Amino acid sequence: MISQPFSTKDRILSAAEDLFAKSGFAGASLRQVTATANVNLAAVNYHFGSKENLINELFKRRLDDLTAQRVKALEQVQRNGAVTLETILDAFVSPALTLAQDRGGGQSFVRLLARAFAEQDQKLRRFVSDNYGHVLKEFAKAFLQLLPHLAKEDLYWRLDFISGALTYTMSDFGMIKKPTAISEEQHRKNAAAQFVRFAAAGLRAP
Amino acid sequence: MISQPFSTKDRILSAAEDLFAKSGFAGASLRQVTATANVNLAAVNYHFGSKENLINELFKRRLDDLTAQRVKALEQVQRNGAVTLETILDAFVSPALTLAQDRGGGQSFVRLLARAFAEQDQKLRRFVSDNYGHVLKEFAKAFLQLLPHLAKEDLYWRLDFISGALTYTMSDFGMIKKPTAISEEQHRKNAAAQFVRFAAAGLRAP
DNA sequence: GTAGCATTCAAACACTTGTTTCATACGATT
DNA sequence: AATCGTATGAAACAAGTGTTTGAATGCTAC
Known part of the structure; x- marks a missing residue:
């Protein structure tokens, strides 16, 4: 085979x-x-x-890759010592936006992801939470170290807002907003920069 | 009849x-x-x-109401003179979260909305943009007056992030995050406060 | 009362759905 | 060259889809 x-x-x-x-x-x-x-x-x-199993394999294939890249990016940030809200956020966001722009199906996948979450598919949510939840906790820990004064509850709310905004942004991405004048990569970097700036300020909110 | x-x-x-x-x-x-x-x-x-037309009527019924409440809230804020990022955001957010908690079907509707956007349904997006886009512009104008130094492009990015975060927050809302100890109304007010704080800081980002 | 209209109902329509079956073809191993 | 497990193929399966039909209601106005 x-x-x-x-x-x-x-x-x-x-x-x-x-x-x-x-x-x-x-x-x-x-x-x-x-x-x-x-x-x-x-x-x-x-x-x-079955059809259902096909769907599961779809998610596994992509999410394994995405979380691996996020972990790698986070580790690299932590190793290099330049640990700021911005660099951590970038480690979280950039792999997702890269995937969102990938022509090899990644572009479809992020829309699939957005759809799956919108569908409130409990099974899938469990699957994601079980298999990739530890990565999110890793990021949460990194954020908390930089925001020692922030209550945990507040952080969780804000991470949720960030996830939502990111999911939504990804699913739009490359469809509507890209000015024709600039390249795809520029567009992605710009989006990432905008997002990081916005999210970092949100995390730092009093 | x-x-x-x-x-x-x-x-x-x-x-x-x-x-x-x-x-x-x-x-x-x-x-x-x-x-x-x-x-x-x-x-x-x-x-x-037809089934398709049923879906359209569904959206019309709810969105007419939601936008009307947003406009009303915005006008009230502007009339009362306490125009800040926070009060404008609240005028935008609170009606949505109220709808998200409404037992009379509103709770279902917000998930429907998230789903519809995830589905990239071009027809529906056009419908929303055509019928309710002017309200969003109204809010954008109000924001710009308070953020005169902010480039328009930056503002649009951030409003997009906010919309995304709100959409996904709404669709989660009342399902997962509510602690059993507090009342629904407290939960909603808390969510709105958290959201406004986060979004206002994001809008104020350097 | 009866005519006319809007509404409801059961049944059928033509079609699509995911899945299964069994026969056929392929490719490596003996 | 024969064999065996893997893979593909065309066809059928039972069930479910949105929509249409035409008869049976109910209700209002004359």
């Missing part, structure tokens, strides 16, 4: 990511997915068992 | 709001809706024409 560069499984995952992001989990059918992937209809159930 | 307190139309709207919020527009079927509403299946098409 050698994983070819564009195996059936990969083609299904990519097509599913795209179509689910566009039409929702219930809105996109397996027939649409398999047709887009140039794959037989039965292939989904053969390789993934 | 006297509109009874719980007419068929109203029962359909309420049930639809609830189920769409829970399972999505594609995920909830008209049979579920009509069963919940204790109404014949054909009633939806009779009263609303």
Whole structure:
């Protein structure tokens, strides 16, 4: 079972990511997915068992990568010693915005993520919280060290606001706001800078 | 055609709001809706024409009310003279959070709203922008008067962040975060206060 | 009372859904 | 070359989808 560069499984995952992001989990059918992937209809159930399981694998693939990059960025910040609200926020935000701009499906994925959270899918929330919650705690700890006067409850509220703003920003990203004059990377860096500035000020609120 | 307190139309709207919020527009079927509403299946098409039109009426009903309350709150702030970032933000936020806590379906609606935005539904975005965009401009103008040094572009970014944070805060609201010890109204006021403090600081960012 | 209208109802429509089945093709191992 | 497990294929499955139909109500006005 050698994983070819564009195996059936990969083609299904990519097509599913795209179509689910566009039409929702219930809105996109397996027939649409398999047709887009140039794959037989039965292939989904053969390789993934069910539609629901396909969705789970989708999230796992992307979130593993995203959290890994966030952890790496945070560690690098802490190692280099330039620990400020801004650098920590950047470690949190930049990997997400990079993903949001990735043409290889990441762009679809962030919209999928926003949708999933909007859907209040309890199962998925648990999945995210169970598998990636420790990373968020890591960031919370780093923030608390820089904001020793801030009550924990206040911090949690603000982290929630930040997550919401980020999710929302990501899902918009590259669709509406980018001026045609500047490059994608400039746009991303600008967005990250704007976001970090805003969020840092919010965290420092009296 | 006297509109009874719980007419068929109203029962359909309420049930639809609830189920769409829970399972999505594609995920909830008209049979579920009509069963919940204790109404014949054909009633939806009779009263609303189609499923899509039912959804539109749903949004219209709630958004008309929400924007009206925001405008009212903003006008009251401006009339009373206590115009600060905080009071303007409160005029924007409080009506939304009140709606998010309303048991009469508003609670479902805010989740519906978050979902709709996550779905990148262009039609709906246009609908919202066309019908309620002027209110947002009104608020933007009020903010700019208090932040004369702030570039317009910066303000728009930050208003976007605020909208995103608010949307996701609303959709969470009352589900997860409320400590059992305090009343709903206290919880809402606390959330509004937290949000206003955070957003005001973000707007004031250097 | 009866005519006319808006509303409700059960049933059927044509279609799409996720999943299963079983036959076929492929590719490496013996 | 024969074999075996993996993968693909076309077709069918039962169930569910939004919508339409036409008959049966209820209610108001004449």
